[in-house]
Amino acid sequence: EADIYQTPRYLVIGTGKKITLECSQTMGHDKMYWYQQDPGMELHLIHYSYGVNSTEKGDLSSESTVSRIRTEHFPLTLESARPSHTSQYLCASSAGFSTEQYFGPGTRLTVT
């Protein structure tokens, strides 16, 4: 069973607030990913990292930022939340040459 954690699971905040979504994995995986899942279920890659101090933007443009200071930790930050950021955010990780990604349970964000 995969050991990848996301906190909080649910978050409701007001417009303009700064938020950080946490993602941690205990598997020692070098690669980590953030996906945004819209209400229609479609998944979009917004950030990825292939190792410490390495981050890249994904296929969908996002106003969020990420950092990868430690292998196990890949937080996502929104400096000023807006209603258009309302979505589910899924974190995932993978190891080495493996193509299998392990997903966390997700954070459901609502911006009012």
Next chain:
Amino acid sequence: GNSVTQMEGPVTLSEEAFLTINCTYTATGYPSLFWYVQYPGEGLQLLLKATKADDKGSNKGFEATYRKETTSFHLEKGSVQVSDSAVYFCALIDSGGSNYKLTFGKGTLLTVNP
């Protein structure tokens, strides 16, 4: 570029019915193909995968065969259960070079009624 097209839902079946969810892909290289499942309120779980043409992935009674000639990876199960109700995603990784990014289909919601 890479893309995945899967059968639009929602799909509603009775328990013990046969399930097929169609998936076709386009890729520039030689992709690995996956089916992921998302149960209500949870993240995605890998259901099965196939890494080369004619491979068959299978798990929990689900099967899918990598068909290069038709660029397809259809998901099948002979007898669905209520507990199979979930969203199913077809996905690929184009295994050329150092690309590890998944390309997903839009997802198919399956509801199985008792």
